Amino acid sequence: MSTNNPTATEETHFFGDVCKNFDHAAQFTKHDAGLLDQIKSCNSVYRFRFPIRKGNGFEVIDAWRVEHSHHQSPTKGGIRYSEMVNEDEVMALAALMTYKCAIVNVPFGGAKGGIKINPKNYTVGELENITRRYTVELIKKNFIGPSIDVPAPDYGSGEREMSWIADTYATMNPGQLDALGAVTGKPISLHGIAGRREATGRGVAIAVRECVSVAEDMERIGLTTGLSGKKIIVQGLGNVGYYSAKFLSEFGALIVGICEFEGAIYNADGLDVEAVFQHRKSTGSILGYAGAKQEFKNTMEGLEQPCDILVPAALENQITVNNIRNIKAKVIAEGANGPTSPEAEEIFYQNGGLIIPDMYANAGGVTVSYFEWLKNLSHVAFGRINRRFEENSNLNLVNMVEGITGIALTPIQRATIVKGASELELVNSGLEDTMIRSYHEIREIYKSNPAIGTLRNAAMVGAINKIAVSYQNLGVWP
Ligand code: NAD
Numbered sequence: 001m002s003t004n005n006p007t008a009t010e011e012t013h014f015f016g017d018v019c020k021n022f023d024h025a026a027q028f029t030k031h032d033a034g035l036l037d038q039i040k041s042c043n044s045v046y047r048f049r050f051p052i053r054k055g056n057g058f059e060v061i062d063a064w065r066v067e068h069s070h071h072q073s074p075t076k077g078g079i080r081y082s083e084m085v086n087e088d089e090v091m092a093l094a095a096l097m098t099y100k101c102a103i104v105n106v107p108f109g110g111a112k113g114g115i116k117i118n119p120k121n122y123t124v125g126e127l128e129n130i131t132r133r134y135t136v137e138l139i140k141k142n143f144i145g146p147s148i149d150v151p152a153p154d155y156g157s158g159e160r161e162m163s164w165i166a167d168t169y170a171t172m173n174p175g176q177l178d179a180l181g182a183v184t185g186k187p188i189s190l191h192g193i194a195g196r197r198e199a200t201g202r203g204v205a206i207a208v209r210e211c212v213s214v215a216e217d218m219e220r221i222g223l224t225t226g227l228s229g230k231k232i233i234v235q236g237l238g239n240v241g242y243y244s245a246k247f248l249s250e251f252g253a254l255i256v257g258i259c260e261f262e263g264a265i266y267n268a269d270g271l272d273v274e275a276v277f278q279h280r281k282s283t284g285s286i287l288g289y290a291g292a293k294q295e296f297k298n299t300m301e302g303l304e305q306p307c308d309i310l311v312p313a314a315l316e317n318q319i320t321v322n323n324i325r326n327i328k329a330k331v332i333a334e335g336a337n338g339p340t341s342p343e344a345e346e347i348f349y350q351n352g353g354l355i356i357p358d359m360y361a362n363a364g365g366v367t368v369s370y371f372e373w374l375k376n377l378s379h380v381a382f383g384r385i386n387r388r389f390e391e392n393s394n395l396n397l398v399n400m401v402e403g404i405t406g407i408a409l410t411p412i413q414r415a416t417i418v419k420g421a422s423e424l425e426l427v428n429s430g431l432e433d434t435m436i437r438s439y440h441e442i443r444e445i446y447k448s449n450p451a452i453g454t455l456r457n458a459a460m461v462g463a464i465n466k467i468a469v470s471y472q473n474l475g476v477w478p
Contacts, residue, residue: 014092014316015042020342022095025460028452031468039098039467042068042091048137052129062116063134065143068094069109071470074147076101076366076373078154078185079113079134079161089316090114093154096337096359097366102463104363104438106370111149113138119156131161135168144169146181146377152369153185155315158239159197162186181376184369193372193382194424196365199431201243201313203364204335206435207356208232208309209251211331214443221330221354223308226252231268231307233257233329235299236314237277237286240335240362244311245273257305258286259314264302265292303327312339319344325351334358349454357456359463360442367434371427382427387420394418 019040026036044067051058064087067075077097080090090112098110115134119127138144144151144165153162162185170179186192195202209227212218218225230253234245237260245255254270262285265271271291279289287295296302303310303318304326312318313335319327324344332340332348333356340348345355375382395418402408409417421429446458 013088014338015088015095017338017342018092018095021456021460022099022464025452025457026464028449028457028461029464029468031464035468035471036464038471039069039071039464040095042066042094043070044143045087045091046138046141046143047087048141050133050137052126052133054126061130061133063137064090064114065111065138065149066090066094066113067109067111067143067149069098069467071098071467071474072101072107072109074108074145075111075149076106076108076152076184076369077111077113078152078365079115079157079165080154081115081117081119081156081161083116083118084315085114085116087114092316093337098467099460099463100359100363100366102466103360103442103459104367104434105466106363106366108150108366108370111151112154113151127161128164131164132168135165136172139169139172144182145173146178146373150181150369150373151183152365153239155238159185159187159192162192163190166190177379178377181373184372184376185365186372191376193368193375193427194422195427195431196368196372197239198243198247199368199427200240200335200362200365201245202247202428203367203431203435204240204244204311204313204333204361205247205251206364206432207361207439208248208253208311208331208333210436210439211333211354211356212309217354217443221352223330228252229254230309231256232309232311233259233266233303233305233307234311234313234335235259235303235318235339236312236336237280238314240365241311241313242273242277244313244333244335248311249273253309256307257302259296259299259302260286261299263287264296264299264305265289266294266296266302266305267292268306269293309333311335315339317341319348321347324348327353330354331356334361337362345454345456355455357454357459359456360438360459363438364431364435367431368427371430382423383421383425384423387422390420391418394420 022040046065049060094110094112101108162183165183169182173179180191215225232253234241249255255273257266276289280286306328309331310329311333316338319340321343324347331354337358442459445462452458
């Protein structure tokens with residue numbers, strides 16, 4: 001029998017960093033101290049342990065679920081599978097979820113889960129046991145449900161784990177019509193939604209595109225506008241990093257560097273993201289990829305290579321006072337949660353940089369999770385009811401215009417105009433709209449008062465104001 005107790009040395013100060021950001025932003029709001037304290041605090045922290053069978057014996061697994069804020073219901077947030085996970089980290093990530101949802105106007109409170117394991121050390125069967133038992137523990141304490149708390153994937157988890165959670169929840173709640181809305185990030189075959197897998201990375205790419213389109217801001221930091229030809233380094237080639245890199249290159253940027261666990265690769269003329277991904281899939285490493293001009297065994301060196309934009313998309317605390325002065329990028333777009341320490345951020349801004357904060361930059365995932373939850377509650381795929389009707393209406397219009405003008409459209413033009421939207425197109429359009437509107441909402445706050453100083457502060461000010469209104473409207477009872 002083995003245990004894997006967290007030790008004091010493993011604890012981080014991530015939640016403290018998030019609270020520091022909160023306190024700083026709170027100065028620019030007019031709410032009373034008690035209300036601010038209620039917004040900032042984690043409402044419920046559930047820490048638990050459960051056994052699984054391992055070999056001929058047992059192993060005890062440490063796990064958490066934190067519901068940070070109930071100003072909206074349900075609460076929402078991913079589950080992290082990592083041997084580094086600890087209570088402080090889960091609290092920090094839950095708090096970030098609260099602010100993130102407020103920033104992109106998704107009506108959820110923030111939550112997060114953690115299972116302290118390295119998935120690579122377990123068989124698929126053992127991972128299934130761990131995930132199902134974790135779910136049962138949440139059910140026992142009323143910490144999961146479509147109107148209570150809705151998990152999603154995070155670092156180390158994906159569609160497979162979400163399927164196990166959905167099945168466990170549905171099995172334990174027979175006849176509950178909305179059971180599949182208890183978790184998002186499910187595969188499409190299990191009532192997931194088109195576009196969820198790539199949503200966070202797509203959102204990061206849209207956030208970067210929007211940021212670099214603002215001439216005034218680009219002039220201040222010494223970059224030209226537009227993504228075309230911008231040199232970008234991405235850290236992490238997992239879900240967020242891979243899709244961020246993929247969509248950024250589709251938008252015209254050059255991915256010049258990729259950093260992973262095992263090292264980093266660089267080519268100032270650009271790397272083929274898909275080819276690097278396939279190379280890693282077949283060899284287990286990004287190193288050795290033929291299209292790289294430089295390789296670094298120390299992955300952190302990869303972050304310091306020449307580029308315009310850096311996208312940390314792996315884990316927190318990657319950019320600190322120890323390396324910020326070596327970062328060449330002018331823009332840091334935080335795909336990961338908490339990759340930049342507050343001290344490093346201050347230095348980066350002083351040196352003329354700009355950070356697109358995690359709370360906004362990686363909110364594409366929760367935005368599309370919201371769409372998935374809506375789909376599960378309505379029990380119908382987006383576009384299913386209106387698609388044919390839309391196509392017929394468009395066809396009538398095209399026929400009428402052709403009749404009046406006497407100009408016949410080409411078959412391709414006709415098909416493009418007539419076609420009704422698919423679920424994927426609707427999801428991507430909703431995501432794009434959310435990311436663009438939210439960016440300008442944040443930027444307006446940023447520009448409204450020079451003392452606000454950073455986009456993170458501005459995003460936080462906006463989030464605090466929205467959450468404060470919810471709490472004030474709800475009142476306190478009992
Ligand atoms: P993932 O497990 O799919 O990928 C993470 C990748 O980072 C892996 O390929 C891993 O090998 C790599 N990595 C780990 N340590 C590294 C290091 N030191 N240097 C370089 N690479 C390293 O996880 P993910 O879902 O992509 O999540 C990444 C980050 O994005 C996390 O901070 C997570 O909280 C955040 N996030 C994820 C989502 C989502 O929808 N998945 C949404 C919002 C935020």
